[in-house]
Amino acid sequence: MKKVKILLSSFVIFSMLLLGACSSSSNGNADGKKEITFMFRGGPDEKTAYTAAIKKFEDSHEGVKVKIINTDADQYATKLSAAVSGGNVPDVFYLDSGSIANYVDNGIIKDITEEVENADFDLDSIWKFGVDIYRYDGKTPGKGALYGLPKDIGPFALGYNKDMFEEAGIPLPDKDKAYTWEEFLKISQELTKDTNGDGEVDQWASGFNATWTLQSFAYSNGASFLNDAGDTVTVDTPEFASSLQFLADLTNKYNTTPNASQAETLDTYQRWMNGELAFFPVGPWDMSTYAKLDFEYDLMPWPSGTTGKSVAYVGSLGLVVSETTKYPDLATELAIYLSADENAQQTLLDAKVQIPNLIDMADEWASDTETVPNNKKEFLDIVRDYGVPYPTFATYNSQWLDEFWSNITPVMQGKQTAADFVKEIQPKMQKLLDEANEQAKMSK
Numbered sequence: 442m443k444k445v446k447i448l449l450s451s452f453v454i455f456s457m458l459l460l461g462a463c464s465s466s467s468n469g470n471a472d473g474k475k476e477i478t479f480m481f482r483g484g485p486d487e488k489t490a491y492t493a494a495i496k497k498f499e500d501s502h503e504g505v506k507v508k509i510i511n512t513d514a515d516q517y518a519t520k521l522s523a524a525v526s527g528g529n530v531p532d533v534f535y536l537d538s539g540s541i542a543n544y545v546d547n548g549i550i551k552d553i554t555e556e557v558e559n560a561d562f563d564l565d566s567i568w569k570f571g572v573d574i575y576r577y578d579g580k581t582p583g584k585g586a587l588y589g590l591p592k593d594i595g596p597f598a599l600g601y602n603k604d605m606f607e608e609a610g611i612p613l614p615d616k617d618k619a620y621t622w623e624e625f626l627k628i629s630q631e632l633t634k635d636t637n638g639d640g641e642v643d644q645w646a647s648g649f650n651a652t653w654t655l656q657s658f659a660y661s662n663g664a665s666f667l668n669d670a671g672d673t674v675t676v677d678t679p680e681f682a683s684s685l686q687f688l689a690d691l692t693n694k695y696n697t698t699p700n701a702s703q704a705e706t707l708d709t710y711q712r713w714m715n716g717e718l719a720f721f722p723v724g725p726w727d728m729s730t731y732a733k734l735d736f737e738y739d740l741m742p743w744p745s746g747t748t749g750k751s752v753a754y755v756g757s758l759g760l761v762v763s764e765t766t767k768y769p770d771l772a773t774e775l776a777i778y779l780s781a782d783e784n785a786q787q788t789l790l791d792a793k794v795q796i797p798n799l800i801d802m803a804d805e806w807a808s809d810t811e812t813v814p815n816n817k818k819e820f821l822d823i824v825r826d827y828g829v830p831y832p833t834f835a836t837y838n839s840q841w842l843d844e845f846w847s848n849i850t851p852v853m854q855g856k857q858t859a860a861d862f863v864k865e866i867q868p869k870m871q872k873l874l875d876e877a878n879e880q881a882k883m884s885k
Contacts, residue, residue, distance in 0.1 A: 473504065474504050474505060474506045475504060475505050475506070475768055475771060476505075476506045476507075476508055477505070477506075477507055477508070477532040477533065477766070477767075477768055477771055477772050477775065478507070478508045478509075478510055478531040478532050478533070479491075479495065479507050479508070479509055479510065479531065479532065479533045479534070479775065480510040480511075480512075480520075480521065480524070480531035480533075480534040480535065481509075481510075481511060481512075481517075481534065481535045481592075482511070482512050482513065482514045482516075482517035482535060483511065483514070483726075483794070484513075484514075486729040486730075486792055486793070486794055487726070487792070487794045488509075488511045489792065490788055490789050490791075490792035490794055491509070491511075491779075491789070492509060493788050493792075494778075494779060494784075494785040494788045494789060495507045495509060495775075495779075497784060497785065497788070498775060498778050498779075498785070502771075505771065507775065510531060517535070521534065525549060530549060530763040530764075530765060530766075531763060532762065532763050532766040532767075532768065532771075532772040532775075533760060533761070533762055533763075533772050533775050533776050533779075534760075534761060534763075535592055535758045535759065535760065535761075536550070536589060536758070536759050536760075536761045537758060537759070538574040538575060538582075538589075538756070538757050538758070538759055538830070538834060539582075539831065539833045539834045539835075539836075539839070541574075541575055541577050541582060541588050541589065541759070541761075542577050542582050542837065542881070543837065543838070543884075544588075544761070545577050545579075545588055546579075546881075546884045547884070548764055549763070549764055550588050550589070550761040550762060550763065550764055551588070551761070551762040551763065551764045551766070551769060551773070552586045552587070552588055553587055553588065553589070553590075553762055553773050553776065554586045554587040556770070556773040556774075556777070557587055557590065557773075557777065560774075560777050560781075562777070562781045562782075566781070566799055566800060566801065567590070567591065567780070567781055567798050567799065567800070568591065568594050568798060568800060568803075568824055570594065570755065570757070570824060570828070571590075571591030571593075571594045571757050571798060572587070572590070572591070574591070574757055574759075574830065574834070575587060575588055575589035575590065575591070575757075575759045575761075576588070581835070582834060582835045583834075583835065588759075588761060589759035589760055589761040589762075589776070590759065590760050590776055590777060590780035590781065590798075591757045591758070591759060591760070591780055591798055592757070592758040592759060592760045592779065592780065592795075593725070593726075593757060593758060593789075593795040593796070593798065594725075594755065594756075594757050594795075594796060594798065594824050595724055595725060595726065595755060595756040595757055595758070595795075596724070596725070596753060596754075596755045596796070596819075596820045596821075596823035596824050596828055597653060597657075597722050597723075597724055597753050597754040597755065597756070597823070598722070598723050598724070598740040598741075598753065598819045598820055598823060599657075599720060599721075599722060599723070599740065599741050599742065599743045599744075599753070600720065600721050600722065600723035600731075600738050600739070600740055600741075600814070601613075601614060601719055601720050601721075601738065601739060601740075601741055602713075602716060602718065602719050602720075602736050602737075602738055603736070603737045603738060603739050604716070604736040604737055605632060605644070605716070605719050605736070606632075606719070609631060609632060611628060611631060611632070613739075614741040614742075615741075616739075616740075616741060616742070616816045616818075616819065617742075618742070619741075619742035619743060619744055619745040619750075619751045620742075620744045620745070621744065621745060622687060622744055622745070622746055624744075625744040626691075626695060626697070628646070628719075629646030629647060629691065629695065629697040629719070629720070630646070630695060630697060632644065632645075632646045632697075632719040633645050633646050633695075633696065633697045642696065643717065644717055644718075644719075645697055645698055645699055645712070645717065645718055645719070646691075646697040646698065646718070646719045646720055647691060647697060647698050647718060647719065647720040647721070648698055648699060648704075648708075648709025648710070648712055648713060648718045648720075648721055649688065649691070649698060649709075649720075649722070650709070650722075651685075651688060651846070651849060651853060652846055653722060653754060654688065654722060655684065655685060655688055656752070656754050656829065656831075656832070657743040657744075657751070657752050657753050657754065658684040658685075658687060658688050658743075658744070658746065659680070659681050659684040659685070659746075660748075660752035660829055661743065661744070661745045661746040661747075661748050661750055661751060661752040662680050662681075662683065662684045662746030662747050662748065663680045663746065663747055663748050664676075664678055664680035664681035664684055665681075665832075666832035666842065666845075667832060667836075667874075671835045671836060672874070672878060673871070673874075674841065674867050674870040674871045674874055676845065676863045676866065676867050676870065677863045677864050677867035678863075679860075680746075680747070681863055682858075682859045682860040682862075682863050683859070684746065684859075685849075685852060685859035685862070685863065686852075686858065686859035686860070688853075689852050689853050689855065689859060692853065692854075692855070693854070693855030694855075699712065700854075701853075701854055709721070714734065716734075716735060716736045723738070723740060723814070725794070725795045725796045725820060726794055726795060728793040728794070728814075729792060729793035729794055731813075731814075732793060732813065737813055738813065738814060739813070739814045739815050739816050740814045740816045740817070740819035740820070741816070741819065742819065742822075742827075750827060751827050752827055752828075752829055753823045753827055753828050753829070754828065754829065754830075754831060755823050755824055755828030755829065755830065756830065756831055760776040760779055760780050761776070762776055780798055781798060781799065783799065783802065786798060786799055786802055787802070790802070790806060796817075796820050796821070796824075803821055804821070807820070807821050836874065836877055836878075837877040837878065837880055837881035837884075838877045838880070840873045840876075840877060841870045841871075841873035841874040841877060842870070844866065844869050844870050844873055845866055845870055848862070848866055849862070
């Protein structure tokens with residue numbers, strides 16, 4: 442599951458004001474059927490799974506047709522923004538949890554609290570994180586009325602190549618105890634090798650993308666991107682700097698991660714798929730693809746810094762309903778069905794594109810330790826115990842964090858120290874965060 446941040450331009454907002462009275466893209470068919478649209482993103486496996494789930498919904502709703510609009514992940518944000526600006530908002534669609542406040546403030550998505558509370562299912566049967574992340578009270582994301590339900594919960598676990606460990610004679614990672622950074626580094630060095638004797642490394646320990654893994658290293662080291670109030674950027678601390686430096690040193694000092702030149706030859710995802718990396722992040726959405734790997738992989742806790750605890754990113758995509766849908770009850774029922782219906786969840790689980798939203802179903806699924814990955818429970822541990830949302834979850838936009846990622850390359854290439862970088866970047870990030878907070882006030 443890739444992170445999608447929808448930022449509404451002033452043009453989009455202006456268009457929505459002009460088109461506010463326009464209906465959503467729902468229409469009645471010539472044959473008299475009610476038609477609602479469902480827009481989502483995902484690869485072939487996810488499209489097949491959702492098509493099957495929606496077919497069951499149609500079969501149980503006589504006279505109803507669901508028009509599916511599927512896009513690649515990279516195109517979704519652009520196409521959704523175009524639909525919004527054109528007044529053709531899909532009846533039900535995926536929305537990143539960090540965009541809920543923006544879409545609510547601009548009158549684009551519907552408050553579904555009452556419908557969910559009156560529906561024939563127990564809201565407590567779904568992961569609390571997955572429900573609360575779609576709440577908004579007009580001021581604070583995560584609180585108040587419900588504006589969506591989780592399409593899924595996306596814990597980002599750490600995967601490892603079990604075959605590589607066994608070939609090296611290294612004990613498999615403990616599924617209940619995280620490596621310290623020192624232990625992780627030692628094993629990483631043992632697993633980084635020139636396997637064919639040509640003088641060039643062709644097997645590495647890891648291939649981490651800073652955007653999705655720095656959070657794990659920083660937070661487990663007692664650092665964070667923001668203070669608890671969410672109004673101060675806190676990257677300029679020794680704890681944060683040492684976390685970033687450790688991540689960069691895996692490439693530039695210890696050579697246990699492919700460098701920029703090696704990554705250009707073949708990216709780290711492909712090296713993981715080829716069995717050239719020992720450690721790589723794994724999301725539930727990867728399971729269908731990784732079932733075809735030529736090696737066996739499993740899941741383990743993320744390495745822990747000075748706190749002695751693992752931390753991992755956990756995200757979610759939501760199912761939201763258009764404020765202007767022609768069929769609000771039917772559209773809300775579809776969102777609830779896709780999120781909480783047992784049969785729909787089983788269809789998606791069988792396709793290996795997500796973990797179940799239903800807690801009991803997820804526990805039963807994780808109890809199967811025979812199929813790969815054996816330690817499925819790691820996904821659930823992240824959701825329950827040590828997962829944290831993306832830093833932009835409670836901020837009005839992501840520009841303050843984009844500033845960090847846009848300028849991090851010199852550190853990751855060993856051309857600038859992390860300490861110098863965070864000292865230099867913090868004021869720039871703070872300025873953008875302050876501007877975002879002012880925009881949030883103005884939008885209300």
